[in-house]
Amino acid sequence: xxxxxxxxxxxxxxxxxxxxxxxxxxxxxxxxxxxxxxxxxxxxxxxxxxxxxxxxxxxxxxxxxxxxxxxxxxxxxxxxxxxxxxxxxxxxxxxxxxxxxxxxxxxxxxxxxxxxxxxxxxxxxxxxxxxxxxxxxxxxxxxxxxxxxxxxxxxxxxxxxxxx
Numbered sequence: 553x554x555x556x557x558x559x560x561x562x563x564x565x566x567x568x569x570x571x572x573x574x575x576x577x578x579x580x581x582x583x584x585x586x587x588x589x590x591x592x593x594x595x596x597x598x599x600x601x602x603x604x605x606x607x608x609x610x611x612x613x614x615x616x617x618x619x620x621x622x623x624x625x626x627x628x629x630x631x632x633x634x635x636x637x638x639x640x641x642x643x644x645x646x647x648x649x650x651x652x653x654x655x656x657x658x659x660x661x662x663x664x665x666x667x668x669x670x671x672x673x674x675x676x677x678x679x680x681x682x683x684x685x686x687x688x689x690x691x692x693x694x695x696x697x698x699x700x701x702x703x704x705x706x707x708x709x710x711x712x713x714x715x716x
Contacts, residue, residue: 592631600640602683605649605668605676614655614663615641641666649675 595603607613607621618641619632641664644650649672655665668676 593629594631595633595636599683600636601644601649602676602679604637604640604644604666605672606680608650608666608668609673609676612653612655612665612667614657614665616663618666644672648672 603622604618607618607625610621613621615634615637619634619637622630622632641650641652645652645666648669650666651669652664652666654662657663
């Protein structure tokens with residue numbers, strides 16, 4: 553197996569180049585005081601591990617590369633906390649979902665490179681299936697006829713709110 557010192561950083565790998573796709577952006581716009589503000593979405597509790605595993609399924613990466621990959625892939629729409637990322641990396645390494653080795657970045661700095669183990673890839677598959685089923689179910693509920701997403705509003709024009 554090649555040392556991580558020999559692995560090209562994700563940012564320099566043409567096969568990992570991500571194209572900007574605005575239709576995949578997770579940013580949302582909030583109307584406020586005569587203008588609109590685009591807000592980054594917080595990472596939903598319980599999803600950071602699976603997002604990190606997805607990033608690492610491409611190639612081994614260090615923390616900054618993982619953050620950059622996730623930000624670019626989300627159209628810069630996710631609010632990622634560095635400390636939460638590193639806690640997730642340490643937690644997943646302790647659970648046997650990740651393996652890590654010291655290597656050198658493209659700037660010749662020492663960094664810890666992470667890669668998923670076979671248990672990590674199995675966890676990614678299971679959690680991806682579970683997450684997609686959950687998202688499909690919630691989407692069906694929110695877009696059902698008569699739902700707020702379909703244009704129904706309740707008290708005071710608040711979507712989905714029905715007063716007693």
